[in-house]
Amino acid sequence: MNKSRIGVWLIGALGSVSSAVVFGALALKRGLIDSTGMITTTKPFEKLELLPVNALEFGGCDIRRGSLRDACRDMVEEVAGVPTGMLKDLEGDLAKIERHISPGSTKNCGEAISRLASASCGGDGSVRDEIAQVMNRLENFKAGNGLADVVVVNLASTEPALELTECHHDLSAFEERLDHDSEGMVRASTVYAYAAIQSGCPYINFTPSNGALFPAMVELAEQKRVPVMGNDGKTGETLVKSALAPMFLCRNLEVLSWEGFNILGNMDGRVLDYPENKESKTRTKDVTLPQALGYKPHSEVGINYVPSLGDQKVAWDYIHFRGFLGAKMSLQFIWQGYDSLLAAPLVLDLVRLAEYAKRRGEAGLMPHLACYFKSPIGAEEHRLYEQFALLLDYAVRAEQTAGIGLST
Numbered sequence: 001m002n003k004s005r006i007g008v009w010l011i012g013a014l015g016s017v018s019s020a021v022v023f024g025a026l027a028l029k030r031g032l033i034d035s036t037g038m039i040t041t042t043k044p045f046e047k048l049e050l051l052p053v054n055a056l057e058f059g060g061c062d063i064r065r066g067s068l069r070d071a072c073r074d075m076v077e078e079v080a081g082v083p084t085g086m087l088k089d090l091e092g093d094l095a096k097i098e099r100h101i102s103p104g105s106t107k108n109c110g111e112a113i114s115r116l117a118s119a120s121c122g123g124d125g126s127v128r129d130e131i132a133q134v135m136n137r138l139e140n141f142k143a144g145n146g147l148a149d150v151v152v153v154n155l156a157s158t159e160p161a162l163e164l165t166e167c168h169h170d171l172s173a174f175e176e177r178l179d180h181d182s183e184g185m186v187r188a189s190t191v192y193a194y195a196a197i198q199s200g201c202p203y204i205n206f207t208p209s210n211g212a213l214f215p216a217m218v219e220l221a222e223q224k225r226v227p228v229m230g231n232d233g234k235t236g237e238t239l240v241k242s243a244l245a246p247m248f249l250c251r252n253l254e255v256l257s258w259e260g261f262n263i264l265g266n267m268d269g270r271v272l273d274y275p276e277n278k279e280s281k282t283r284t285k286d287v288t289l290p291q292a293l294g295y296k297p298h299s300e301v302g303i304n305y306v307p308s309l310g311d312q313k314v315a316w317d318y319i320h321f322r323g324f325l326g327a328k329m330s331l332q333f334i335w336q337g338y339d340s341l342l343a344a345p346l347v348l349d350l351v352r353l354a355e356y357a358k359r360r361g362e363a364g365l366m367p368h369l370a371c372y373f374k375s376p377i378g379a380e381e382h383r384l385y386e387q388f389a390l391l392l393d394y395a396v397r398a399e400q401t402a403g404i405g406l407s408t
């Protein structure tokens with residue numbers, strides 16, 4: 001086993017974010033691009049023994065049949081500024097990774113996701129059987145490639161929200177429901193998270209799907225000494241909200257209303273066109289403002305699917321606020337970017353930090369990673385700069401305690 005090589009198992013491996021992650025990592029390995037967008041390659045982290053990107057080996061699963069090379073080709077053709085010659089340089093590497101992509105699960109995922117799936121994907125077996133199947137695939141990926149460990153990252157489409165009940169807050173009760181094959185208590189994200197944690201793999205939920213890291217699952221992670229974190233990667237509109245909202249506090253200006261309207265294409269937009277899936281997304285996007293401001297202004301977030309946009313995401317926000325003498329004023333901003341390319345470097349950061357946390361003996365939630373998520377579990381802080389300070393403080397403590405055990 002090569003201790004310098006770590007596996008990255010991507011759920012939704014043929015999706016646009018996964019394609020950008022893999023393509024970007026391979027390009028970094030070859031020296032074809034720089035690490036713009038990655039926080040962990042900046043000066044505050046240079047003295048930490050984070051695993052280099054060239055030590056990452058990729059695999060994963062997807063509910064669709066397809067080619068990773070085709071997915072990356074679609075991305076390159078759509079994104080302005082990416083040299084098409086890179087595809088030829090990386091084609092052989094992509095072909096090797098394709099051999100490590102297996103069928104995914106649609107367990108209790110609703111119509112939007114089930115309609116995307118090929119006939120060969122899972123979802124029909126018992127919950128315990130599907131968990132065992134995922135665990136077996138993780139072990140085969142690890143053993144077959146001589147990897148020291150595997151980090152699992154959920155980059156799949158947004159599932160309908162799971163109604164959490166008493167069993168989701170108690171591990172023993174949840175285990176009992178699994179034994180009775182209570183499908184209504186789980187989603188595919190639950191199967192993946194449980195299998196990853198039981199296999200000792202650090203787990204990152206980059207999706208809004210709340211079926212992955214509810215309290216009983218976090219309890220399991222603590223028992224198994226596995227670091228985990230989520231939910232919903234913060235890449236665009238909510239990133240701006242978490243940075244901009246504190247400005248109004250700093251000037252004692254009252255936010256009366258904050259309205260957001262998002263349009264996007266790609267598979268993410270297609271799935272979010274279904275109301276039950278959209279609800280999961282808007283829940284995580286609605287968390288930031290009341291937490292950052294300390295009060296809840298009138299606020300709604302709209303999401304519309306516009307197929308022609310592809311991976312482009314556009315957000316328009318209107319902020320109505322009150323100032324001195326009761327004067328009402330406003331601020332507007334437009335955020336436009338390639339959603340997958342904003343997300344990909346963050347995923348690489350999270351993989352490196354999760355693997356590092358496991359190596360340091362950390363377990364359970366990683367609240368110092370709050371700045372990466374719209375709805376960070378276990379973190380009350382939602383103001384971006386304060387969240388980032390938590391990450392920098394962690395880096396300082398980790399550097400100070402390197403070689404002498406876990407920091408407190």
